[in-house]
Amino acid sequence: MAQNVAEQGLSRDELIALRNKRTGMTVFQISWIMVFVCLIVVNWQLRSNSPTWPPAGVEPLPWALPTIVTILLVVSGWLVHNALQAINANQLGRFFGQWRAALVLGAAFVAVIAFEWITIPTTGQYSTVFRVMTAYHAVHAVAIGLYMWYVDGRVRAERVTARDTWAVEAGMKLWYFVIAAWIMFYLVLYVL
Amino acid sequence: MAAVTAPTLPGVAGEEPTRLHVSDYLRWSVDHKIIGVQYMATALFFFIFGGALAMLIRWELLTPAIDLMADGQAYNSLFSIHGTVMIFLWIIPMIAGLGNYLVPLMLGAKDMAFPWLNAFAFWLIPPAGMLMILGYFVGQTEAGWTSYPPLSTLFSGDGQTLWALSLHLLGISSILGSINFIVTIRNMRPAGMGYFQMPLFVWAVLATSIIVVMATPFLAGALTLLILDRVAGTAFFNPAQGGDVLLWQNVFWFYSHPAVYIMVLPAFGVISELLAVHSRKPVFGYRAIALSSMAIALVGFTVWAHHMFTSLTPELRIPFMITSMIIAVPTGIKVFSWLGTIWGGKIHFTSAMLFALSFLSMFVIGGISGVMLGSVPWDIHVHDTYFVVSHLHFVLFGGSVLAIYGGIYHWFPKITGRMLDERLGKIHFWITYPAFFLTFFPMHLAGMLGMPRRVAQYAPEFQTLNVIISIAAFVLGISTFILLYNIVWSLYHGEKASANPWRALTLEWATSSPPPSTNFIGDPVPFPNPYGYGTEAAYNYVESQNKKYGTVNPADYLPAEKSTAVTSE
Numbered sequence: 064m065a066q067n068v069a070e071q072g073l074s075r076d077e078l079i080a081l082r083n084k085r086t087g088m089t090v091f092q093i094s095w096i097m098v099f100v101c102l103i104v105v106n107w108q109l110r111s112n113s114p115t116w117p118p119a120g121v122e123p124l125p126w127a128l129p130t131i132v133t134i135l136l137v138v139s140g141w142l143v144h145n146a147l148q149a150i151n152a153n154q155l156g157r158f159f160g161q162w163r164a165a166l167v168l169g170a171a172f173v174a175v176i177a178f179e180w181i182t183i184p185t186t187g188q189y190s191t192v193f194r195v196m197t198a199y200h201a202v203h204a205v206a207i208g209l210y211m212w213y214v215d216g217r218v219r220a221e222r223v224t225a226r227d228t229w230a231v232e233a234g235m236k237l238w239y240f241v242i243a244a245w246i247m248f249y250l251v252l253y254v255l
Numbered sequence: 256m257a258a259v260t261a262p263t264l265p266g267v268a269g270e271e272p273t274r275l276h277v278s279d280y281l282r283w284s285v286d287h288k289i290i291g292v293q294y295m296a297t298a299l300f301f302f303i304f305g306g307a308l309a310m311l312i313r314w315e316l317l318t319p320a321i322d323l324m325a326d327g328q329a330y331n332s333l334f335s336i337h338g339t340v341m342i343f344l345w346i347i348p349m350i351a352g353l354g355n356y357l358v359p360l361m362l363g364a365k366d367m368a369f370p371w372l373n374a375f376a377f378w379l380i381p382p383a384g385m386l387m388i389l390g391y392f393v394g395q396t397e398a399g400w401t402s403y404p405p406l407s408t409l410f411s412g413d414g415q416t417l418w419a420l421s422l423h424l425l426g427i428s429s430i431l432g433s434i435n436f437i438v439t440i441r442n443m444r445p446a447g448m449g450y451f452q453m454p455l456f457v458w459a460v461l462a463t464s465i466i467v468v469m470a471t472p473f474l475a476g477a478l479t480l481l482i483l484d485r486v487a488g489t490a491f492f493n494p495a496q497g498g499d500v501l502l503w504q505n506v507f508w509f510y511s512h513p514a515v516y517i518m519v520l521p522a523f524g525v526i527s528e529l530l531a532v533h534s535r536k537p538v539f540g541y542r543a544i545a546l547s548s549m550a551i552a553l554v555g556f557t558v559w560a561h562h563m564f565t566s567l568t569p570e571l572r573i574p575f576m577i578t579s580m581i582i583a584v585p586t587g588i589k590v591f592s593w594l595g596t597i598w599g600g601k602i603h604f605t606s607a608m609l610f611a612l613s614f615l616s617m618f619v620i621g622g623i624s625g626v627m628l629g630s631v632p633w634d635i636h637v638h639d640t641y642f643v644v645s646h647l648h649f650v651l652f653g654g655s656v657l658a659i660y661g662g663i664y665h666w667f668p669k670i671t672g673r674m675l676d677e678r679l680g681k682i683h684f685w686i687t688y689p690a691f692f693l694t695f696f697p698m699h700l701a702g703m704l705g706m707p708r709r710v711a712q713y714a715p716e717f718q719t720l721n722v723i724i725s726i727a728a729f730v731l732g733i734s735t736f737i738l739l740y741n742i743v744w745s746l747y748h749g750e751k752a753s754a755n756p757w758r759a760l761t762l763e764w765a766t767s768s769p770p771p772s773t774n775f776i777g778d779p780v781p782f783p784n785p786y787g788y789g790t791e792a793a794y795n796y797v798e799s800q801n802k803k804y805g806t807v808n809p810a811d812y813l814p815a816e817k818s819t820a821v822t823s824e
Contacts, residue, residue, distance in 0.1 A: 097469055
């Protein structure tokens, strides 16, 4: 990421620390996305054992509502990106608007997935693999959403300033992770 | 225990000597050196535990009948926990400990990139180890370290669940540790140290860390599903309910074959350091060794299905056989580079060097039997026999453990400020080397003759071989206590070590032994070629370090050579 104006005022040690955090976050994301890839492999292997997918007698999941919340999730990614730009420019009002809107969209996404989770039939591999994948993703969405809420409080308490916005940047990158992981799952669960 | 004291550096004001006691290693610390020692001490504890289980295995196999164990299930638990402990609680943490201690020092850094995360990664290991041991005593952890379903789902008990939880913690620990290594190596090198000026041990840790961060999440996924099958009523691995037992094998081996390289690549790094230092020669083919580590990391992801040759469809066997053969190429490059390194060098047969040379001979045997197992017809013939047990131990003991032994003799002075006793070291070596060979080489024969692995009872015609193996194994087990005794004795009575007793050029030696809390006084200046031995410039560099830090034992352990004009590239 390009160095912003505030970063130019950081000491050498602070810049190294920031660089470490950014590299660490990237490596963590590359690593942890592999668990989601693993679950996709599981899905593919199980469906390869069945002549049809979903198996005969099982209704495919309706895709309209999940598609809508997937779009909302992508929009939330755009919002958190704007929120980071806002706090880097010390525009707190704009930050709160964008950040909280993203949180609301994230909550809506989790609510819809929870609805899907509850309404899908509870037996059979089609259901089981869907439930495990979506639950695993939802745990990440909720945990990272809670972290973003915590960051909101830190900004409100003026503990995050334009000089050091790593907490917001980390929240944004983690939310990107939620979005990327979900797009992979959405394609596997609803499209392919 | 006596305090391990760092000397006050001559001519340096304001730096308090570091006085460390045993209690400092029993509590939370973010100092990478303390964490490194914590890793290594914990690993040694589990080495003794896992080794004791191995002795019980060999005791049981002295006779064809079950006589020591209560039944076959008790024997199943024995080898399951032995394998898991040795891999996940001995070799991997030991190597993480060496990496933790050495990587920041070799890079001239004050610490790892994320000291708190480093400590957190370590402190996941003791509870994980306790869960594993608890699982053994709870019982019914009977599916081997590979834990294939349905053995691990339908025919195991609560111990198996604890096994899976333990591995989950260990996996998270590995991932966090590896993220730290990658960031440290990428971002915290000193001025003048590009990637191709890094010590080869650092290259090996980098390649290992890349494997860990990419492959270990697959283990996490597999274990999650296994736990769900065991406790939540899912049936991912139960074909009767639409599941698939091969699903576990695919996902598990996607992690666990690269895990072999997680265990052996850092050992390669150790060997590269030891051979160059103790033969006073520049490393032959530095770039080839460095890049072959990355090649192994890459190709290692394409070979997992050779563990499933007997259950794989025929058309898939050939591609995996080819990739399994290909991965021998970068390993072969390393072996020839190491031979080129010592060729024509001034070899000093220190204990560290003896173990490095023993690694070369024994690991090559393990590598060759690996190529044999990569061949489909041979693999099918010796599938699930003692040939596989032999291969695995030649790679992991003949490779990783012998390298670790060498590394202990080499870096013990830096870590403790005391030399290990060389006479005891050589006794340790001359008992370990033949005992290792006689323990594991005859297993090839037993396997080729058809003795299956993981059985407490066997056909009477295999008894002679098994008696030889067991006696050699007992000697091997006893030899370990010579090392442990040497460590404890030397901590109290060992000769004080200078900053650089081996006259090495890598940066961990450019500071006192043990290093101060900040590792270095000022910014260390790396020698342009970390293996540029035998040159006037190298001689002057080491002498300048000696002037700065003093030589406790003026003769040093390796004599100074002003110029040998040895070149190897």
